[in-house]
Amino acid sequence: MSKLFTQNKKPINFFMKSHPKRKGLQQQIESRGGKLISSREPDAIELLPYNIGTPFASTVSRQVYSYNYIKDCIEANELLDLKIYSLLKQSLGKSGKRKMYKAEDEEKIRNYIESHAGSPFSIKFWKDALLKGLDLEHSADSLRYHWKDVMRKRRNNEDLGRQAVNRYDEESGYKKTKVENLVVPDEDELKSIRVAIVKGKRSVLDFSEINIRCEEEDVDEKFIGLVEICCKAAERRVSDQEVLRALVARGGKIKETIVHFTVIH
Secondary structure (H helix, E strand, O other): OOOOOEEOOEEOEEEOOOOOOHHHHHHHHHOOOOEEEOOOOOOOEEEEOOOOOOOEOOOOOOOOEEOHHHHHHHHHOOOOOHHHHEOOEOOOOOOOOOOOOOHHHHHHHHHHHHHOOOOOOOHHHHHHHHHOOOOOOOOHHHHHHHHHHHHHHHHHHHHHHHHHHHHHHHHHOOOHHHOOOOOOOOHHHHHHOOOEOOOOOOOEOOOHHHHHHHHHOOHHHHHHHHHHHHHHHHOOOOOHHHHHHHHHHOOOOHHHHHHHHOOOO
16 A cells, blocks of 8 residues: 555544545545544644635635645655645635625626637636726636636536436427426535436436546546637637537547647648
8 A cells, every 4th residue: 555645654634524525535545544534633634625726715724725735646656845735715805704706797707708818717817807907806816716616617507407408308208397306416516416317207316426436537627627728729718518529529539629629820
């Protein structure tokens, strides 16, 4: 067994609250000599399921770190500088609560993306947006996170729901109103996706194990990276759906997918 997450022959203690990614993270840590404990101990390194640079609000006073530290240490096969993975708390208002995004804020974000070139995956895109007059009381980090991990995923989930309803209608011949209890989960419910099955009957599939495997392999992050590369290659904003269709049509071959979007001058 690897002893990567040990110091002085003792396991390094990590802590992370209950989350869909916790089980996969625990396997990665404990198979390499460390421990992912269930209580917030003074000597434990606290991890949060956020990427470096993601703003967050918390009442915890001590420093917390991105869970990407575990993956990167495994890939490098050595303990990396933990300070690099420090997460910065988002500033709170006088009420002590995080400033929430309103519907009109999201509308401003959508309008800006549609009318300006560049990749919304890039923090520079949002820094430029604020300099160019995007009138929102949020930092560039917050804007990028909200678009990438909230608005974008919400839209993907809504598309999933519409596709499921359409398949039900086309394959069974029933009216769309016959579909009941079709649950389109939000980000925190991805560990137990439930999908309506067609052919006149309704069943439920639990994709928890599939999602755990996807989380262990960082499928979501890798796909986000592919979309960003395709945006740069196409010199325009490319939707997730466009990239997914191109990827499937090319049998999952990433290089051919990127070539498909590459602009030749």
